[in-house]
Amino acid sequence: MFQFDSFQALVAMGGHGFYVWISYGVSLAVMAWLVISPLKRKRQVLGNLKRQQRRTVADGRRTGEASY
Amino acid sequence: MLVRDLRLANRRRGDMANPLIFFVMVATLVPLGVSPEATRLAVMAPGIIWVMALLASLLSAESLFAGDYRDGTLEQALVAPQPLWVLVLAKITAHWLVMGLPLTLMSPLLGIMLSLPPAGYPALLASLALGTAALSLLGAIGAALTVAIRRGGLLLSLIVMPLYMPVLIFGASAVQQAVDGMAYGGTLAVLGALLAFAVMLSPFAAAGALRVGLHG
Amino acid sequence: MTFTQWFHRLGSPRWFYQASGKWLPWLAAATLILLVAGLVWGLGFAPADAKQGNSFRIIYIHVPAAFLALAGYYVMAVAGAIGLIWKMKLAEMAMRPAATLGAALTFISLFTGALWGKPTWGTYWVWDARITSMLVLFFLYLGVIALHYAYTSRDAATRAGAVLALVGTVNIPIIYKSVDWWYTLHQPATIKLTEAPTMHPAMFQPLVVMILGFYCFYALALILGLRAEILHRERRTRWVRELIGEDAV
Numbered sequence: 001m002f003q004f005d006s007f008q009a010l011v012a013m014g015g016h017g018f019y020v021w022i023s024y025g026v027s028l029a030v031m032a033w034l035v036i037s038p039l040k041r042k043r044q045v046l047g048n049l050k051r052q053q054r055r056t057v058a059d060g061r062r063t064g065e066a067s068y
Numbered sequence: 069m070l071v072r073d074l075r076l077a078n079r080r081r082g083d084m085a086n087p088l089i090f091f092v093m094v095a096t097l098v099p100l101g102v103s104p105e106a107t108r109l110a111v112m113a114p115g116i117i118w119v120m121a122l123l124a125s126l127l128s129a130e131s132l133f134a135g136d137y138r139d140g141t142l143e144q145a146l147v148a149p150q151p152l153w154v155l156v157l158a159k160i161t162a163h164w165l166v167m168g169l170p171l172t173l174m175s176p177l178l179g180i181m182l183s184l185p186p187a188g189y190p191a192l193l194a195s196l197a198l199g200t201a202a203l204s205l206l207g208a209i210g211a212a213l214t215v216a217i218r219r220g221g222l223l224l225s226l227i228v229m230p231l232y233m234p235v236l237i238f239g240a241s242a243v244q245q246a247v248d249g250m251a252y253g254g255t256l257a258v259l260g261a262l263l264a265f266a267v268m269l270s271p272f273a274a275a276g277a278l279r280v281g282l283h284g
Numbered sequence: 285m286t287f288t289q290w291f292h293r294l295g296s297p298r299w300f301y302q303a304s305g306k307w308l309p310w311l312a313a314a315t316l317i318l319l320v321a322g323l324v325w326g327l328g329f330a331p332a333d334a335k336q337g338n339s340f341r342i343i344y345i346h347v348p349a350a351f352l353a354l355a356g357y358y359v360m361a362v363a364g365a366i367g368l369i370w371k372m373k374l375a376e377m378a379m380r381p382a383a384t385l386g387a388a389l390t391f392i393s394l395f396t397g398a399l400w401g402k403p404t405w406g407t408y409w410v411w412d413a414r415i416t417s418m419l420v421l422f423f424l425y426l427g428v429i430a431l432h433y434a435y436t437s438r439d440a441a442t443r444a445g446a447v448l449a450l451v452g453t454v455n456i457p458i459i460y461k462s463v464d465w466w467y468t469l470h471q472p473a474t475i476k477l478t479e480a481p482t483m484h485p486a487m488f489q490p491l492v493v494m495i496l497g498f499y500c501f502y503a504l505a506l507i508l509g510l511r512a513e514i515l516h517r518e519r520r521t522r523w524v525r526e527l528i529g530e531d532a533v
Contacts, residue, residue, distance in 0.1 A: 013338035016403050020341050023396040027345045030388050038508040045515045049528050213444050217434045227427040230420050234462035273451050280443040
């Protein structure tokens with residue numbers, strides 16, 4: 001059964017809204033960061049590698065041999 | 069190794085004295101910062117003296133392996149025929165003899181300065197004698213882990229401080245119990261157990277950490 | 285497949301990267317469903333506590349975070365030990381993400397605990413045994429992370445972190461016991477923190493859902509961190525080059 005009569009009551013949490021919502025908000029923000037930051041790092045690593053590879057391929061064409 | 073370290077320490081008396089001077093000087097800050105009233109100081113004296121001792125020990129832990137690392141003695145020790153932990157234990161013992169022991173012997177002076185009640189002195193001496201040895205042992209792990217890092221001192225404190233906490237708790241409590249007129253033998257026994265445990269664990273951990281720090 | 289074969293395969297970063305790619309969608313879905321269900325249930329449908337009112341709803345985030353913060357230290361230490369003893373690459377790579385994750389969860393549990401404490405006990409911070417132990421755990425995590433960043437050589441950083449994590453593991457029970465003992469010695473008479481009262485099933489069920497959700501979240505975040513670490517460390521290997529080749533061309 002839903003415990004609150006209205007949306008306002010849910011936000012107010014019987015006067016404890018500030019504490020409840022701040023703790024949930026900050027926790028979820030930290031958790032989101034924990035998921036996003038490795039994804040960002042992965043993309044960064046892949047991006048760097050791709051750029052590097054493209055450069056190598058271009059160099060290889062110019063000199064006529066694959067360079068490592 | 070032990071004899072050599074002691075001889076070296078004797079030659080560098082200044083370095084050796086610094087943590088002790090620190091120990092006394094910080095103790096003079098407390099009345100200045102809090103209150104010169106004897107009653108108030110007496111309440112805090114056991115805890116403060118113990119925290120000071122802990123900080124002094126922490127401060128000197130950095131130098132435990134630093135000198136040997138710089139002049140290459142440590143590299144030789146790694147390939148020496150004796151197991152590394154024996155050497156580590158010797159170094160820790162030397163550290164305690166030049167640091168923990170004088171600190172313990174000086175603590176009654178601080179007790180007077182901070183008006184520690186007379187009942188606390190035997191417990192203070194006993195708990196510091198056992199406790200500083202445990203602190204030296206634990207500090208050695210941190211010192212070994214940070215020896216190869218430049219400016220490892222601050223990092224060392226960060227690493228070692230949580231490990232120091234049980235020693236601080238039981239050491240300061242023993243003195244407090246003595247001041248309150250309670251039996252403190254059990255608390256000292258726990259402190260002794262912590263020390264025994266640290267003796268078993270720490271030389272090996274520190275030796276392992278030295279290998280890691282020096283050779284990756 | 286024999287155990288050693290399995291062990292070696294699991295230890296291969298390449299195999300793990302490819303396999304975990306297949307697990308991720310399922311794991312992400314499970315995490316999302318459990319967390320959303322637990323949150324809605326806990327915030328909206330669980331009955332309010334008779335004494336604490338609605339502030340008690342913080343429990344649904346506080347307790348699971350504390351759970352995983354503690355378990356996370358052992359995950360990190362075990363990974364460190366496996367890396368040290370068997371030189372398993374994958375375990376070595378797991379240390380850093382596990383440390384970050386654990387520190388963040390410890391922070392969450394401390395932060396929510398403080399916010400829960402204010403309406404319940406009238407103060408943000410109490411030197412209670414459990415809170416103090418949690419703070420010490422936070423310091424232990426920070427030590428491992430700081431040590432990690434201090435080394436310039438990656439291998440040395442990993443191994444030093446592993447040694448420290450192991451020393452910490454041995455010390456955690458001692459620290460907890462002594463903090464506990466210290467607290468009973470100094471227990472203030474005014475603030476009596478009762479043990480978690482026997483909870484009503486209607487309050488308890490959402491908590492179970494949230495704990496499960498946090499476990500899934502932990503696995504998800506750890507795997508994501510591990511995958512990023514794998515790519516970074518293996519960036520010069522052939523399989524990673526081929527992987528990019530597929531994407532790029």
